[in-house]
Amino acid sequence: MKVLVVGSGGREHAIAYKASKNEDVDVVYCAKGNGGTALEYKCVNVDISTKDEILDFALREKIDLTIVGPEAYLVDGIVDDFKEKNLRIFGPSQRAANLEGSKAFAKEFMKKYNVKTAKCEVFEDYGAAIEYINKCGYPIVIKADGLAAGKGVVICQSFEEGEKTLRDFMIEGILKSSGEKVVIEEYLEGVEATILSITDGNTIIPFISSKDHKTIFEGGKGPNTGGMGVIAPNPYCSEEVLREFERDILNPTLKGIKEENFDYCGIIYFGIMITKKGVYLLEYNVRMGDPETQAVLPLLKTDFIELIEASIDKSLDDIKVEWIDGASCCVVASSKGYPEKYETGHEISIGNVCGKVFIAGAALRDEKLITTGGRVLSVVCVSKDLDKAREAAYEDIKKINFSGMYYRKDIGE
Template sequence: MKVLIIGSGGREHAIAWKIAQSSLVEEIFVSPGNGGTAKEAKCQNIDLKGIDEYVTFVKENKIDVTVIGPEAPLVEGIVDEFKKNNLKIFGPSKTAANLEGSKIYAKEFMKRHNIRTAEYEIFYEVERALEYIKNATYPCVIKADGLAQGKGVVICNSFEEAKDTLEKFMVEDIFKGSGKRIVIEEFLEGVEASILSITDGKTIIPFISAKDHKRIFDKDMGPNTGGMGVVAPNPYVTEDILEDFRKNIMIPTIDGIKKDGLDYCGIIFFGIMITKRGAYLLEYNVRMGDPETQAVLPLMKSDFFEIIFKAIDGKLEDVEIEWEKGFACNIVAASKGYPGEIEKGFEIRIGDVENKVFIAGAKLEGENLITTGGRVLSVTAIGETLEKARAKAYADMKKIYFEGMQFRGDI
């Protein structure tokens, strides 16, 4: 079969690498891809822009399945357009993608279907929000309603911080419309966990859990990033927590999808907080996480493409996913200045590494990889224990160099 993967990050490199292992797949196109997908087996990059170009390319090249990496095309309605043209695509409809595209839609969905989540209030006018934060309990969490490239959630420790955040979101409009409407939530104390899952709209199967490291510096210091590294499975996700998650979050979610008649075939990413009171749902993502994908997929023994194909055909009920024993550790190397203004255009030197390197923000110029983005690459290693996986990943990271390279030492 021929596959089109849409996206350009480390997540898409990992998806392409995993799908390329399937005996069912002959050829993979990645749009626009990166320097890693350009060199991956069975893969070639192709530069397509906009839903119409994707539809035309898929028809003309007889592509069997399209897999979406990032959230933006899903929120824009790419799945609806493909289905109008009778083309197979893996991802939720435009309405279902609102579970990530609108925090307000997601919170109201959670409330409607009794999914355990933080208490919240919704605001459409800055005046009402300012009045509310005068008497709020701190810390509190302010969330932009729409997509904000991972920067639309702020934990505010004081009235001043909350007021400043509201000004930026609702008045200065730093997210160009996405922060004009907001959610203010109670702050939940605990440990975060990422649980990716796959659904055909009737059945939902959770993947192995993961733990992301959001902040740029060791000991969770510095500003939030898109993610600086992941371990999987998450050591804090015990069998009891998993059972609590299934009962109070996962099963009510798939029941809600059915009750609301949502057209949802794709990935559901549950961002949860493990508290003393149990697991709480923080947010949904409607696609694979980055860099969670780079840690979770290397642990998957099953044929990922075969599972995707069964989901599209509505036949997940009999699927059982097999996983490698042990742990994965993924460490991200970022450009100098990230997550702020970055320096780029530097050659990447990769020595004799023993484990998988996933490329994110880098392009291929001749035979050389050149940095183009904030998060440049990551290394994933698997070990019998988390300590062994970490040691292997850090040993490889020492064999990689580009000017201004930074990475955490405590993933």
């Protein structure tokens, strides 16, 4: 079996690694992959990145299964293109991918199918948006409608902050066309959680919960990043919370997917907020999270490829998903200066670690791993309980070094 993984981050390294564990898989091609996938068993990097190049490669090499990592390809319709050529691919159609591609579309979907979420208004006119926030109580949340690589959500504590954010998005165009339309919603106070799930359009099976740590500094301080670490399961996701999530968010979402006739065989990511008033949906993503994937997949006992194939074959009802009885801790190491302007080009030294190192922003050059990105790598350890997983992850990360390396010391505290 030939598998193709699209993407080049830590998430894709984790997906490729998990795919390689299936005995029927002979080779995992990674487009483009990174320095970690270049060294991974059964994995081969291919230097292609456009949708057409990827499709041509899959046809030429007779790829049996393609797994898409980044959201941009899904929103751009890669799944529809592959299916037109009768190629097996894991991910939602372009229409279904609008659940992530457009915040306004997602909010309209939530409202239509009674998915519990924050109240909001949508604006395309800057003046009308300013007039609205002038009457709001604060804090409020302003979201760019389109894809923004994790930079399109701002919590504004005052009118002045709101005005600046709207100007940046709608007038200055710092997010290009993604910020031309905005969603302004009420601020929810509570604890965030991520629940990755798999669907075949008829069934949604939630994965084990996780908790991301977004800010660059300890204690939730500093600017947001793509994620500086994750623990799984999320200790705030009690049985009561999960029941409420299923009743108020998952089941109405599945109803909407069916009634809208979405062609959806892929991952659906629920970003939720656990508040004193209940569990609310913050956002949908239509792919695996990063770095949530690196923490969740190592806990998955069921074969990942078999699970994906069941999704494509619309037979998830027949699958029982099993998990390792334990917890995982993922700690991300980043380059000096991240998430602003950061340094690259430094050699990475990795000692004898006990857990798994997933590479994100690094390339293999002359048999050496060299930093190329902001988030460079993550260390993931699994143990019987979270404290032991944390302890092991922090012991491992001490055995890794590159110039300017930074990591948070409080992941999972």
